[in-house]
Amino acid sequence: MNLTECRIIDLPKINDPRGNLTFIEGGRHVPFEIKRVYYLYDVPGGAERGGHAHRALHQLIIAMSGSFDVILKDGTRQQRFHLNRSYSGLLICPMIWREIDNFSSGSVCMVLASNYYAESDYYRDYDEFLKAKNL
Ligand code: TYD
Numbered sequence: 001m002n003l004t005e006c007r008i009i010d011l012p013k014i015n016d017p018r019g020n021l022t023f024i025e026g027g028r029h030v031p032f033e034i035k036r037v038y039y040l041y042d043v044p045g046g047a048e049r050g051g052h053a054h055r056a057l058h059q060l061i062i063a064m065s066g067s068f069d070v071i072l073k074d075g076t077r078q079q080r081f082h083l084n085r086s087y088s089g090l091l092i093c094p095m096i097w098r099e100i101d102n103f104s105s106g107s108v109c110m111v112l113a114s115n116y117y118a119e120s121d122y123y124r125d126y127d128e129f130l131k132a133k134n135l
Helices: 126-132
Strands: 007-010 036-040 049-054 059-065 068-073 078-083 088-092 097-101 108-113
Touching: 059 078, 068 088, 078 088
Parallel strands: none
Antiparallel strands: 007 088, 036 108, 049 097, 059 088, 059 108, 068 078, 068 097
């Protein structure tokens, strides 16, 4: 898996003067069935999250409120994505290292995941991650 397989997905948006609506259907708008949803909030200024990769997990990251940056690394290349729309998400494939920083005040980072939480699915050491990718 490399960076070219990660991309921004534009989600359906129903514009309405009463307020906009976005919906996400597993297997349709995201290329996996959604088994877990979690979110980061009350993130203090200057904090960094992530700093790991997953062996098999697929994820979609959405800035539900505010903004933040996601830095993706495949061991060869790296790319920074600025997320600030609640109708677009960043698709992250397995075996991609991610770091999240530059959180705006009050931001909420929601993550849709293809599987339940399992610590055994994580690479938390960058050198171990590179080794697993034969780099
Ligand atoms: P972690 O995935 O390292 O957070 P982030 O990538 O956002 O910096 O998880 C932080 C802690 O929360 C860690 O102890 C595992 C726990 N956790 C769960 O128990 N369930 C979950 O679904 C997630 C994502 C984390």
